[in-house]
Amino acid sequence: MLAYLVRRLWQTVPTLLGVVLLVFFLFNFVGGDPAYLLAGKISNPEQIENIRRQLGVDQPYAVQLWIFIKQIATGDFGVSWATNEKVSEIFATRLGPSLTVLVPMLVIETLLAVSAAMLVAYVRGSLTDRTVMIACTVGQSISILVYIIVFQYVLAYQLGWFPVQGWSENLAENLLKYSLLPVVVGVIVSIAPNTRLYRSFFLDEINQDYVRTARAKGMGEGRVMWVHVLRNASIPIITNVMSQLPGLLTGEFLIERFFSIPGIGREVLLAVERSDFPVIKAVTIYVAIATMLVNLLTDLLYRAVDPRVQLK
């Protein structure tokens, strides 16, 4: 087990190096000279030279790359170009609001989608099944933007059931008041594709021999579905749920922007608008690291769910 962990972590090194190179290439070659961006319109060559020296972009590329790697290792990406806030500080303060919305969203959505998918897989081919599937296809084809705009307008603005937007310092108030509508919208947007996906996972299992065996020995339908089928269908479901986890770190960009939630997703959008490179760089690198760790965790979970899985 330990050997496996060490080997897997070792394997992430070349990938991480690749991500570092990709980000470095993007921001140093594709992006042009950041000094011009920073200096703005009113600038003379001396100022630009000055900024270049401060940023270290007058150094050879090898030195710049080394500086970048040192930044990643120490977690010190300097300050935001737009607000002069420390990048590490931005992360620390924005992660909380993102998680407050995204954790309930992920939990509720997964529970609902798995239950709905199991139900329609159980009555596959029936009118209910087909209606739900068509509803999912149509629901999926409407842009997330429309859901947010309409829900915010009708439920919050016209009917006044929820606050239109806002955020407070108090966790309980945030959870019970401000994050309600964002969670509802997020669940509705992601439930359609996931129900379709999970239904196909259940359908793969539902005709297997072990299901017939379980029924033949007189097991109740509830137990057959919720224990036997669910457990066997859970590996692809876990893969899908876990693949959504790195999204927790970046937040739902659009939801955070519309509802003015001071989370990481909104921060990334602001950074892109303001060409705030240090923030984007830091987010990209850290999310990549998180993705790789989540993938490792996923493989470990497979083992917990299905003892036949061999970790190699």
Added chain:
Amino acid sequence: MMQAALASRVTRRSESPGLWMLAWRRFGRDRVGVASFAVVVVFFGVMLASGLHLIAADWASEVGVNYAPPTFARPNTSDRDAVAPEAPRGEKARGANPDDPLADVLSEIRGKEPASRDETGVADPLADALAEIRAERSGAATRAQTQSATLAFGGDRWGRDVLKKAIKGTETSMFVGLAAAALTALLGTLFGAFAGYYGRWIDDFFNWFYSIFTAVPYLLLILAIAAVLNQKGTMTVILILGLTGWTGIFRLVRAEYLKHKAREYIQAADAIGASHARRMFVHILPNVSHVVLVQLSLHVVLFIKSEVVLSFLGFGVGVDTVSWGSMLNEAQSELILGYWWQLAAATIAMALLVTGFSLFTDAVRDALDPKLK
């Protein structure tokens, strides 16, 4: 001679139908598939006609009054004086929410001429210059007379026909989706073919490349690239989407090539002296093309959705181009004022195309791979 004709007919009949023929027959039996195919064809027609300036070429002309309502919503008003452009609807409905946080801002906006202020309540410094240009372009006197009070599906802030904008938006969004999907399918197939066919270090290299691109969440990667490119435009969006989206196709095509390169027909091709390139692209590619085709149309849908989000956020198509995303962006602030038609037009157009394309993709997949069903 008759015998020869007969013989040829006999041989033709004894020929077994190929993969594509069988798939076509299965597809023809799928009613949902055929219907969705018809929807996709209609949208293709709209895209082409709009691209060739046959329809909606004059989408930018201000044919109606500001925020002209749709004709079907108020059928009795043909007199333009009867229609005041400011806030005709929604005012009463909004009374339901007592603590309306935008009430002050809204009343302020409504008090102004729409031309001199935009929704944020910020005075437009170029308003006078713009008005001058407009007057020059269309002739202020004739313009006032030709503006109609209602339009078929309503008008936007400048009185442009929303229906024509939706057609123009269809052209942009669909073209971006198709072009980006074609680029991504090309890259994914090429990379996958090389990695799967040659194996060894080439495979390792491409897998490394794949792991890099999948380590960063898709939307974040797109935003990062949009940030460094720092320029808008249809071509930019196509490049961003096309260059980042190839990973899914790569994985599938690589697996297919791994499977196929060991088969007997490739050994036979090797034996008759076919080159590597010939074996890869003439012998194997037709056998895996159904995978590419299904992936291609899946990516069209994905990219149309992504383009809408990018354009909405302002990182997408240029300001002088209409796409569904930029329409939704305008519609967001219009909705607060009670003008719902632009939102409805963009949503309906997009939902129709995306639903049609998704169902079409499902039907194609079922037709090409009957085992899946």
